[in-house]
Amino acid sequence: MQTKGLKLTDVLTTVVVAIVFGIVYKVWGPLYYAVKPLGLHLDQLIYGMWFIAATVAYLLIRKPGVALLAEVAAASGEFLAGSEWGLEVLFYGFVQGLLAELVFAAFRYKRFDVAVVSLAAVGSTIASLVLDFYKGYIDQLAWWNLTLFIGARFVGAIIIAGVFAYSLVKALEATGVTQLLRPTTKEDYDSLDK
Amino acid sequence: MRWGIEHKETWLHQTNPTAKLLLFLPMFVVIVFVHNPNVLINWTIGFIALFMLFSGYRMKHVLLFFVPFLFIFISTSSSMILFGKGETTWFRWGLIHITEESFYRGVHLGFRTLLFAIFGLMFALTTKPVLLFYSLMQQAKLKPKYAYSFLAAIRLLPIMLEEFQTVHQALKVRRAAKANGFRGKLELVKRYAIPLLSQSIRRAQRIAVAMEAKAFTNERPRTFYYEVTLGKYDVYLLVVICTIVALGYYVADMFPYVAIKDVR
Known part of the structure; x- marks a missing residue:
């Protein structure tokens, strides 16, 4: 039933969807530092948008490796579009995609609900925090400030890359376009026998 | 990706995209493990000079590219400056607590981000995406x-x-x-x-x-419309990067701008 590995169709669809998000990622940059001066890490609430390619692509195509590929592709798209953050987006994209992928793998690529996607968003958040720890000395912030920073990022990630990504894909399912993408399931075969 | 802005083709454009990527990416790791602001300031000056002299873009365009960097510099350094830990208090007002340590750490972070941004922009503006992917297939064996x-x-x-x-x-x-x-x-x-x-x-x-x-999937050895090779310009780039890195360390040691050697 399910073929091993990604076929060209899967890769191309993932990359195309991811590059769309790559443009969103690029546009998100100016928005992020426009919100920043409002103070007290409000900007962290919208950070989660940078995790959304992985979760949306996984929900759409439902195959192993798609989340990682999507996040890397989206980061590359952002990078090639001339991101203000330059090189670091490639590293962030890779690590964020990897942790999201690991969450999906932990459920053996069998669950496609809000909870799993939100958990993947949490995974990506942890990945970004680990890099921030090395790059941004975030451990040197005052503790109340650091708590606010981390808390806001987790909340934003779950809302945007978890819940919102899920509802986006649900809406896409209504258009029927997702039937083109997903591997045939056991139910599909069962329905033929009826 | 280049937005069709007029520019000259300099030797930076002639470098191999994979080689350029492999030279730039490790810089991320190197920069993250530098804690001396003097070194970062020197490197920033060095790489901005490289960019301005050899990117082949006109000065007014280069300056326009740099405008968003200013915002990033301020936005990355501000949280650390205002809310960072430190001993020597300069200013305190409610939650805001600016110390000498947090100030230099914030500025250091600003330069760090600036460097990443310069590398990113330098890569994006001197590389044709088509050649990048052809080169990745030929030099890095990307499927x-x-x-x-x-x-x-x-x-x-x-x-x-x-x-x-x-x-x-x-x-x-x-x-x-x-x-x-x-x-x-x-x-x-x-x-x-x-x-x-x-x-x-x-x-x-x-x-x-x-x-x-049309068999774009087949894994057998294939020929390419664009043959991308390594060349002497890749060596130039390697030498230039090594020189800037070494000079940055040397100058930071001999003529420091600030007395702080480690911002942690």
């Missing part, structure tokens, strides 16, 4: 199905932009291009995203079928 997928996706971008315009105008004429409140804004994002994504997926499917028919 053709990935490389050609990226190339196809990049070619689809103008169509997507056009579609975005169409959707935007269609919504505007129906007075549906604006929304209030947080929920409203999310609804609005969907209103744009659903048609754009569904059309992109359909198009990707059609293109994928065509590409499979």
